[in-house]
Amino acid sequence: MDSVQTLYQTIFKTDESDPLALQACKMALEAEKEEHKGLVRSIDAATILSDLKLDRDTLIATLISDMGLEQRYPIEKISDEFGDHIAQMVTGVRRLNHFKEFHPATTSNEVQTERLRQMLLAMTSDIRIMIVKLAFRVARLRTLKNEPEAIRQQIASETQFIFAPLANRLGIAQLKWELEDLSFRFLQPDTYKEVARQLDAKRLGREAYIQGIIDSLEEMLKDSGIEHHISGRPKHIYSIWKKMSRKNVPIDELFDLRAVRIYVDTVQQCYEVLGMIHSRWPYIKEEFDDYIANPKENGYQSIHTVIIGSENKTVEIQIRTYEMHRHAEFGVAAHWRYKEGGKSIDPALEQSINLVRQMLEYNDNPDLLNEISTELLTEHIYVMTPKNEIITMSKGSTPLDFAYQIHSELGHRCRGAKINGKIMPLTYQLNTGDTVEILSVKGGTPNRNWLNPNLHYLGSSRSRAKVRHWFNQQNKEANTESGETLFNKEARRLHAEHISAEEVAERFKYEQLDEFYEALGKGQINERQLTNAIQKLIKPEEDKPQARPPSFPPEESAEPGKAFVIGAPRLKTTIAPCCEPTENDQIVGYVTRGRGVTIHKKECPNILNLTFEEQKRLIEVAWYNAEPQETTYEATLQILAFDRKGLLRDIMMELTQWDINVNNSDTRTDKSDGSVSMTLEIDVEPHTNMGELLDQLEQIQNVVSTSVNLNKQQAS
Structure with missing residues (x-):
């Protein structure tokens, strides 16, 4: 041969x-x-x-x-x-x-x-x-x-x-x-x-004792009618050393140093044999484990019990079926895949694992073997940085997700990626084993298209949240700056510059000053509440001549043809030369940079064409000798989003919460990319904080951007 x-x-x-x-x-x-x-x-x-x-x-x-x-x-x-x-x-x-x-x-x-x-x-x-x-x-x-x-x-x-x-x-x-x-x-x-050496020193005596236990078990089971096989169980040095270290005991005090294993045909027979053993010998309850009822994570099943034999020596006895033994020796190939946190396996995964358990038993079935693969590992992929650090990611993740997982700033500045040395689009779906190198630019910022689910830039909800947070943060900074300006103006009007913003913020239960300024800028704290809070902090001996309520100007300033800022009547105002409003016109103020407040007609083209950021500088004003009119104004609200079921409903519910009436709506969908453009004609109250309204609308799922423009006519 x-x-x-x-x-x-x-x-x-x-x-x-x-x-x-x-x-x-x-x-x-x-x-x-x-x-x-x-x-x-x-x-x-x-x-x-x-x-x-x-x-x-x-x-x-x-x-x-x-x-x-x-x-x-x-x-x-x-x-x-x-x-x-x-x-x-x-x-x-x-x-x-x-x-x-x-x-x-x-x-x-x-x-x-x-x-x-x-x-x-x-x-x-x-x-x-x-x-x-x-x-x-x-x-x-x-x-x-x-x-x-x-x-x-x-x-x-x-x-x-x-x-x-x-x-x-x-x-x-x-x-x-x-x-x-x-x-x-x-x-x-x-x-x-x-x-x-310690194992070998007493090997002969230990083997003789184990043989005596085996003989006793054979005698006990001879008349039971249970087909069985009994053998000594080999001991492994690393396992013994681990138990000695964990329990801090010498080798002679290990309960399972002497061990035998009993094999039977059925689970019921396992428990029958267990009952006979416990009837014959005393056992240590603390050392009893039923891995048939409660298998180990890798699928291992067996009953373990420790009995006390002659000479007060302990012996571990394992009882299992032949099938359990084959499983323990040859293995399963996915039972370890518990969900994160050690939670139990879901039924669908358990069914898949049952197929894998048959892999070594049914090795004559090539079709079954071809079906068994690690596609069971569906939840995660494992990719590498250029320095060979392994990063765990959700399946379906993109290079942009990878950048955000490394650091939010890297995600914001990401403009491209190399996958395994080749430049690939940011929409590329990463695979296990990919090496990812992010290409970034200094000062880069996120793109709103990244939030479009139809464009597949981001596969992770965590990454999308980071992009949304960035856009929200931009509005937050503007509101914080506006709130600080409002506080300083009101403190000056009340001659209370000695009152700190921290003291006022504390009255409103804000621990962080920026949060207080932001709430003020958003209109969550109105001017009357701010005035009352500051006045309560002024000591009586410090009171100046009573400032008039913010809605009225000082008498000495009451001149025909002049306007004042509601809530801050001492601010300098100037009639805008572009539209030259008169007392019969509806007016609005625009806070300039260093030149006070200019007074415009509400239908002034310069006002109607302000950008979203510039609209935040508009302020309510009134003519002297005239109460501010609580009127509503027509406005056009523009919303850009990506279509989904319930989108219009969610937008309408948000507007309803703001007591905003929608007079007309026009919705257009671009089927090529799933984008939706909405134009809503709405009625706006003078005190409506449009910046906050737009922020809330942009929190709605799939909404990308919003803007608003005041119309020329007052609503009836």
Whole structure:
């Protein structure tokens, strides 16, 4: 029998001819002839997977994933010879074999290491690829003693932090124990040897005692009619050391140092056997665990109990079905994926995981195997910064989302992105494994188009919130500045410059001065309330001659043809030369920069054409010897938004809360991009704070911008 046939029978355990499997064996033997220091041979990994009873395609893919074959057998050639499915698996294995630049030395903390574990899983299109990678890692550790110390430390550390936890999450006990023990042996050789020495020192006596317990169990179960199998349970050095460290006890005081395992056919039989054991021996209640009723996170199921045998020695007994044992030894491939925070799995995910649990049991069903992949990992992707830091993001995220996740300012200034070294549009959907570099400009600001859900600039609600906050912040700064101006003017009018804004803010229950100014600028605190608050802080001996109510001017100033600012009658006013209003005209004031307030007709073209920001400088005025008229004025409200169900309803509800009557509306939709342009004819009260109204309208979902213009005629 030649070497190819021998390897074929060793790996595939069959005498039936399989040309593709034979070809894979031949290629693996060819690669083994080449000397590569530190290179793990695919034959070693395939042997491990054969013991795990992996399917034919996985074993073939493992054999031809030898790194010595990469140059001679590119993926295109493998696809031609073995088919697309095996070629895809080889691509995944090769990808992970080149994943060596990421190890715990590059991670800043435990969170980053956890992200790396998740990324390794997410990078594979088929969960079996990850199992193959674990087999390669076990084979690597078996030969690690011949490597320099620095390499031993790096690979052992990487194994302990990344690959052993992955094997545990996948539930593959056969790989987990060896990964843990071998990495522990290289990381803490002295401790490893000491634990091993203590185990070996009393090995014969311990084995004899366990055999006595097994004999007693066999005698007890002989007449029960329950088909069963009993064996001693192997102990693993790393696990023992962890328990000694966690409980701070010597090795002889560990309850499960002596352990046996009972296998039966059904769950009911598990509990029947448990009842017999507890009737025969006393047990330690605190050490009882029912993992059948409450499985571990990786799907592990078994009953654990600790009994007190002869000589007052403790023995751990595990009871499980044969199916549970296969599951524990061979593993599941997604049960670890709990939602963030350790919450329970939803039913849809549980159904998907049940399919994965069958992977190793039903390895003769190729169609089922093809369906099992890490598409189960649908909630997150894992991308990298240019410095190889891994960032967890929601699936569907864009480069713009990435920029905002790094820092809000980077998001605001983002103007482009390089994905894996190539410039891509900001609407590009990121994939796991992408390296993202953000291109930004100094002083850049967000674009309102980013909020358009139809343009797909942002996939994260958190990013959209940051963009909205930026736009709201711009209005906040304007309101804060306006409020500060109003306070200072009113303090001067009342000759109360010695009263601090902080004192007044405290009366209104504002802890932050900026919040007080903003509320004043928005009109949430009106001028009468501000006047009363300041006056209550003026001590009686400090009172000046009573200032008139803000609606009336001082008598000495009552001159025909002059106007005053309601609420601040001492402010200098000037008749605007552009429209020259007279006492018969409806007027409005405009706060200039350094030249007081100019008085305009309300229908003055210069007033009607003010920008949104300039409109905030308008102020209510009146003619001397005339009470301010509480009239309403017609205005045109312009709203730009992106269409959605209920948009018009939400806008109308907001206007109703402001007691604004809508006389007419015109809505136009652009079907090419889903944008909506609304023109509403409304009646506006003189005291309506239009800046605050527009702010509130822009808080409505999908509203992009708003503006308002006063019409020429007074509303009837």
